Amino acid sequence: MTEETRNFGTEVGRLLDLVVHSLYSDREIFLRELVANAADATDKRRFLALSDEALALPENPAIRISVDKLAQTIRIEDCGIGMTKEELADHLGTIARSGTAAFTSQLAEKKPEDRPSLIGQFGVGFYSAFMVADKVEVISRKAGHDEAWEWVSDGKGQYTLKSATREAPGTTILLHIKPDAEEFLEPLRLETVIRKWADHIALPIELEEDGAFKPVTEGKALWRRPKSEISAEEYADFYRHVAHQFDEPWATIHWRAEGTLEFSALLFIPSSKPFMPVEDVRASKVRLHVKRMFITDQAELLPHWLSFVSGVVDTEDLPLNVSRELLQATPVLDKIRKALVNRVLSELKAKAKEPEAFKAFLENFGVVLKEGIYEDTGHAADIAGLLRFESTREGSTTLDEYIARMPEGQEAIYYLAGEAGHLKTSPQLEGFAAKGFEVLLLSDAIDAFWPARLGTYKEKKLTSVSQAGALFEAAEADETVKSLCEKLAKALDGKVSAVSASTRLQDSPAMLVAAEGGPDLAMQRLLRRAGRPVFGLPPKLEINPSHKLVQALATRESVEDEAGLLLDLAKLQEGDLPEDPAAFVRRVAAAIAGA
Ligand SMILES: Nc1ncnc2c1ncn2[C@@H]1O[C@H](COP(=O)(O)OP(=O)(O)OP(=O)(O)O)[C@@H](O)[C@H]1O
Numbered sequence: 001m002t003e004e005t006r007n008f009g010t011e012v013g014r015l016l017d018l019v020v021h022s023l024y025s026d027r028e029i030f031l032r033e034l035v036a037n038a039a040d041a042t043d044k045r046r047f048l049a050l051s052d053e054a055l056a057l058p059e060n061p062a063i064r065i066s067v068d069k070l071a072q073t074i075r076i077e078d079c080g081i082g083m084t085k086e087e088l089a090d091h092l093g094t095i096a097r098s099g100t101a102a103f104t105s106q107l108a109e110k111k112p113e114d115r116p117s118l119i120g121q122f123g124v125g126f127y128s129a130f131m132v133a134d135k136v137e138v139i140s141r142k143a144g145h146d147e148a149w150e151w152v153s154d155g156k157g158q159y160t161l162k163s164a165t166r167e168a169p170g171t172t173i174l175l176h177i178k179p180d181a182e183e184f185l186e187p188l189r190l191e192t193v194i195r196k197w198a199d200h201i202a203l204p205i206e207l208e209e210d211g212a213f214k215p216v217t218e219g220k221a222l223w224r225r226p227k228s229e230i231s232a233e234e235y236a237d238f239y240r241h242v243a244h245q246f247d248e249p250w251a252t253i254h255w256r257a258e259g260t261l262e263f264s265a266l267l268f269i270p271s272s273k274p275f276m277p278v279e280d281v282r283a284s285k286v287r288l289h290v291k292r293m294f295i296t297d298q299a300e301l302l303p304h305w306l307s308f309v310s311g312v313v314d315t316e317d318l319p320l321n322v323s324r325e326l327l328q329a330t331p332v333l334d335k336i337r338k339a340l341v342n343r344v345l346s347e348l349k350a351k352a353k354e355p356e357a358f359k360a361f362l363e364n365f366g367v368v369l370k371e372g373i374y375e376d377t378g379h380a381a382d383i384a385g386l387l388r389f390e391s392t393r394e395g396s397t398t399l400d401e402y403i404a405r406m407p408e409g410q411e412a413i414y415y416l417a418g419e420a421g422h423l424k425t426s427p428q429l430e431g432f433a434a435k436g437f438e439v440l441l442l443s444d445a446i447d448a449f450w451p452a453r454l455g456t457y458k459e460k461k462l463t464s465v466s467q468a469g470a471l472f473e474a475a476e477a478d479e480t481v482k483s484l485c486e487k488l489a490k491a492l493d494g495k496v497s498a499v500s501a502s503t504r505l506q507d508s509p510a511m512l513v514a515a516e517g518g519p520d521l522a523m524q525r526l527l528r529r530a531g532r533p534v535f536g537l538p539p540k541l542e543i544n545p546s547h548k549l550v551q552a553l554a555t556r557e558s559v560e561d562e563a564g565l566l567l568d569l570a571k572l573q574e575g576d577l578p579e580d581p582a583a584f585v586r587r588v589a590a591a592i593a594g595a
Contacts (some may be wrong), residue, residue: 009094032197041080055592065206133175143169200238223266243310267311289314305372375409415440417522422575429502478503491563502542
């Protein structure tokens, strides 16, 4: 059979170069990556065999590793699902995943000690073999197929594919170890690496010793063992494996539910943000096992507002040959989902009692949690109760603490949503400061939306300061101010729904507030930026009769030009852009030249 030579996809070339050269100091993780692939492949075959007996795994499946010191090779064998010729080319010759380009550029930018954490998250694991090997051979036979294929590459741009023989289905990876990586050919060193990186793998790993394979790890499902027998180190190792993280777990939640529903769950919350933006990770990563057997990681066992939680749920209450349709329809999973959400929430509540540690959690995942208020009305109040916010009075406060501080006469919880840098100086706050009302300063994009969705917290209405006009009675304006308001309203017709004299402005000349029943200004701003239509009346403009600028305008006959300028100033102060920046610059220039 002839040999075919193919080129790696361009991205693979760049990636290989980076992986090999920048992860040099952590190269023992190659073993974890290859063993994890072998275990996944075995899980896949085991699952497919449920509906096709011909694919059944051999007795005592294991991952078998052997070393040939003379030939300077390490061989890693599994009896998993295997790969066809095209799968070898697709999986090991290209990178199909999106985000890999981002990965390569990030990898180059990261500090060396932070680099390994990127590898697992992007599924470039196989290529880590080239950190220790100058040639990698992969001989694979797909379960259910007769022919086997051999993929060979030196990791320098090309690989070859040719027909091969393999007695049984599965995959063999043969690493030709580089001279400077010879340490891994020492059985003791290799054993240490296996224990360190692969102890949690739920499939035994055996190492060849004097011609026989001896188990190095037991392949025991960690989540099935009693808590008291598991060390923090074992939990952390397992966490890193399931979560593709490299830090310590911030929370480890391990319990067994017994009674009407039986399952074991081992869940983790990371202590640092994953590399992918947390908002983009939509699906839960919790794996579903049935009687220890891996079934799927796509059962969405947790809602997406808890998508940062990873781990394993193992139940007795589903049949082993559970089908995709059954997974979607079964009430068992719904009950498990409910139990998991409640358990995670109660863990978060307990942890919230230590504000410092909890702050770190909220900084990492608070944004995701807030989406729960929007999406899960059943838990919205619980979630809101966990959050901490900056306010005009406190660096960090909960809603309950805020309520406890509310002075007599304050009925609602007031908040201002917008961009972090602009909040504290917003003219919207001036009237509240004068009244002695504290205002929550919310600066995440989603903050423009969830308070309106939540509506009330402990019977206190969440009210945006831009919608709290009723708090401030209309000022008794004199005739000149009244006539200025009329002139401005005419000049700004269509852009604002009314112009009035403000009672709350102290230092700023003007500000925009939402029209009666109109959407919060921060929400309007976000909708506009996203190109969405904004419904409701345009905002109202309040002017400050005691401000010099307003007093100067009041003496003018015509305010056609200045009206636009005043509106733009109000917008700028909110962190918004003038409608027509060029016209704004012209007006300011003309005003200064005229002064
Ligand atoms: N031993 C194996 N048996 C069968 N398929 C394999 C094996 N090793 C790798 N593959 C295939 O090659 C693909 C690429 O592997 P690679 O390790 O680069 O990424 P991944 O396993 O998808 O992601 P990650 O390593 O982050 O979990 C795998 O998804 C799998 O389809």
